[in-house]
Amino acid sequence: SEDGYLPAPFLLGSAVAARTQRLALSLILILPFYETVRLAEDMAVLDILSAGRASYILALGYRPEEFEHFGVPIKKRGRVCDEKLALLRRLLAGETVVEDGRRITVTPRPLTPGGPAMMWGGGTVAAAKRAGRYGLGMLGNANAPGMQEAYEEACREHGHTPGPTMFPDRNTPSVVFVADDVDQAWKEIGDHLLHDVRTYAAWNPGDETTAGFSHVNTVDELRETGTSHVIISVPEAISRVKAGQVLNLSPLCGGLPPEIAWTYLKRVGEVVLPQALG
Structure with a gap:
C-alpha cells in the first residue's frame, strides 16, 4: 500500500514506551510474516521497556500481494500460524525449546509472567477456535454465529481459562x-x-x-x-x-x-x- 501504514510497530512501540508511563500500547501483527524467535525476543524486550504495557493482536493476513512479498504461500497461512503460535507461546513462557536440533531460549525473559497479553484477530469460527486453542483472547472483526461458543469450548478443551473477547456487530463503527x-x-x-x-x-x-x-x-x-x-x-x-x-x-x-x-x-x-x- 502507498498509504503510509506503519511498517515497524516494535520501533514505534519502543519509542512511545520510553516517552510515556501509563499509556497502554497495542500492536497489530500479521503473524505469518514474522520469524518466530525474533518475534518472541522483540516482545520480551518491549515488555520490559514498557513495564508490561504492550499487548498484541495477532492475525492471519489476507492480501495476496503481501504473502507473495514475504514468500509465504497464502494457502498455507493457517498451518504456518499454528506452528508459530505454538512455538511463540512456549518461548515467552520461558521454556527452552529444541527446534530442528537447535536449543532455543529467549532472554531476557519478559517482565509479564508467561509473556505479554495477546489476542487473536479474525472474523470466523475457525479464528475463534484458534484463539481458544492457544489460550489467547479473541478480537473478532465480525460477530458470526457461534464464535463465542467455539472460543470458550476450544479454551476448555486445551486447558485454558477463557480470556477477553470482543465480537462487534456489523454496524459497529471502526x-x-x-x-x-x-x-x-x-x-x-x-x-x-x-x-x-x-x-x-x-x-x-x-x-x-x-x-x-x-x-x-x-x-x-x-x-x-x-x-x-x-x-x-x-x-x-x-x-x-x-x-x-x-x-x-x-x-x-x-x-x-x-x-x-x-x-x-x-x-x-x-x-x-x-x-x-x-
Whole structure:
C-alpha cells in the first residue's frame, strides 16, 4: 500500500514506551510474516521497556500481494500460524525449546509472567477456535454465529481459562472522529475517510459481514450510512463514553495529515474524557 501504514510497530512501540508511563500500547501483527524467535525476543524486550504495557493482536493476513512479498504461500497461512503460535507461546513462557536440533531460549525473559497479553484477530469460527486453542483472547472483526461458543469450548478443551473477547456487530463503527462542528469536519476530512473505506472494500470484495466495512462511493453516502466511519459531536462522544461504549479512534485514517489529526485526537483527550470520566 502507498498509504503510509506503519511498517515497524516494535520501533514505534519502543519509542512511545520510553516517552510515556501509563499509556497502554497495542500492536497489530500479521503473524505469518514474522520469524518466530525474533518475534518472541522483540516482545520480551518491549515488555520490559514498557513495564508490561504492550499487548498484541495477532492475525492471519489476507492480501495476496503481501504473502507473495514475504514468500509465504497464502494457502498455507493457517498451518504456518499454528506452528508459530505454538512455538511463540512456549518461548515467552520461558521454556527452552529444541527446534530442528537447535536449543532455543529467549532472554531476557519478559517482565509479564508467561509473556505479554495477546489476542487473536479474525472474523470466523475457525479464528475463534484458534484463539481458544492457544489460550489467547479473541478480537473478532465480525460477530458470526457461534464464535463465542467455539472460543470458550476450544479454551476448555486445551486447558485454558477463557480470556477477553470482543465480537462487534456489523454496524459497529471502526473509525470515530469527534468534532466541534460535524458539518465542517466532513468537509475537512471526508475525502480521507472515503479513501479508507474504498481501499478496504477493494481489498475485501463481497465482504458483507466484517464490522466497520462500507460499500459506498461518495462522502455523502458514507455520512448517510452512519456505520463504519463516523464523525460525532463532543456531547455525543461524552454520552457514548459515559455509557461504556468504545470510541475507535484512527486519527491518521486515510492518510490524514498529522497537523489536522492532532486537533481531533486532542479534543478527545482534553475535552471528552475529562468530562465523561469526571
